[in-house]
Amino acid sequence: MVQLLATRLDASFAALSDATRRGVLEHLGRADASITELADRFHMTLTGMKKHVGVLERAGLVTTQKIGRVRTCKLGRSTLAEETAWIEAYRGLWASRFDALDQIVEELKQRETFDGRRQTE
Numbered sequence: 001m002v003q004l005l006a007t008r009l010d011a012s013f014a015a016l017s018d019a020t021r022r023g024v025l026e027h028l029g030r031a032d033a034s035i036t037e038l039a040d041r042f043h044m045t046l047t048g049m050k051k052h053v054g055v056l057e058r059a060g061l062v063t064t065q066k067i068g069r070v071r072t073c074k075l076g077r078s079t080l081a082e083e084t085a086w087i088e089a090y091r092g093l094w095a096s097r098f099d100a101l102d103q104i105v106e107e108l109k110q111r112e113t114f115d116g117r118r119q120t121e
Contacts, residue, residue, distance in 0.1 A: 012083050015059035021052050025061060032074040
């Protein structure tokens with residue numbers, strides 16, 4: 001189970017790591033599009049766009065359907081819930097660490113004032 005989640009997270013974060021792929025997701029959030037339309041919009045070759053769409057598709061972020069000669073892309077079923085939970089867990093960890101650091105800095109400031117080491121302005 002853990003390995004499956006790690007594999008899914010790896011695929012999602014790899015897909016989201018590229019600006020073009022994030023742009024494709026934004027575009028598909030507004031309207032479905034063919035690979036040709038996406039390639040034109042992002043000024044790239046069909047082959048290049050097919051590779052980007054393939055990465056998004058393997059991550060479950062995009063689905064494609066071929067009707068005749070046209071392959072249409074739309075947002076996939078992935079809600080990014082696992083990815084959001086993973087990020088949130090680390091956000092919480094870092095927030096608590098920064099809170100602890102703030103507390104230490106505040107204690108040091110109070111000691112400086114108490115010990116008379118702090119310069120008056």
